[in-house]
Amino acid sequence: MGKKRVLIVDDDSRNIFAMVNTLKAKSYDCISCLSAEEALKILRQDASIDAVLLDMMMPEMDGYEAIPLIKAIPSQESTLIVAVTAQAMAGDKEKCLQAGADAYISKPVDVDKLLQILRGN
Numbered sequence: 001m002g003k004k005r006v007l008i009v010d011d012d013s014r015n016i017f018a019m020v021n022t023l024k025a026k027s028y029d030c031i032s033c034l035s036a037e038e039a040l041k042i043l044r045q046d047a048s049i050d051a052v053l054l055d056m057m058m059p060e061m062d063g064y065e066a067i068p069l070i071k072a073i074p075s076q077e078s079t080l081i082v083a084v085t086a087q088a089m090a091g092d093k094e095k096c097l098q099a100g101a102d103a104y105i106s107k108p109v110d111v112d113k114l115l116q117i118l119r120g121n
Contacts, residue, residue, distance in 0.1 A: 004118065005048055008032040009039040010055040019053060022111050036066035047075035051118055056085045056096060067100040082117055084109065
């Protein structure tokens with residue numbers, strides 16, 4: 001099995017930079033973009049993505065709107081979607097999971113927890 005490919009979607013390039021560096025060090029193949037719209041374009045064209053790390057709070061289209069659209073792409077219906085939120089408030093996790101996310105992690109991202117999610121444990 002090859003490297004797992006992860007799409008990182010965040011409107012803050014510093015967050016992307018940090019996550020890409022962390023995941024590359026753990027031999028994940030990373031691609032990234034700054035908006036949900038861009039993520040949808042990438043996911044429609046690239047069926048080899050294993051997981052999406054999706055920032056839930058973005059301008060234009062947020063993660064809550066994007067998740068059902070990602071799941072509606074035939075090649076992506078079983079892709080792991082990890083909701084990433086800045087404010088871990090009560091009810092956030094439930095809201096993300098209700099929107100269709102497979103897992104949830106809050107910022108600042110706990111790397112060990114993220115790696116566990118990506119490994120599927």
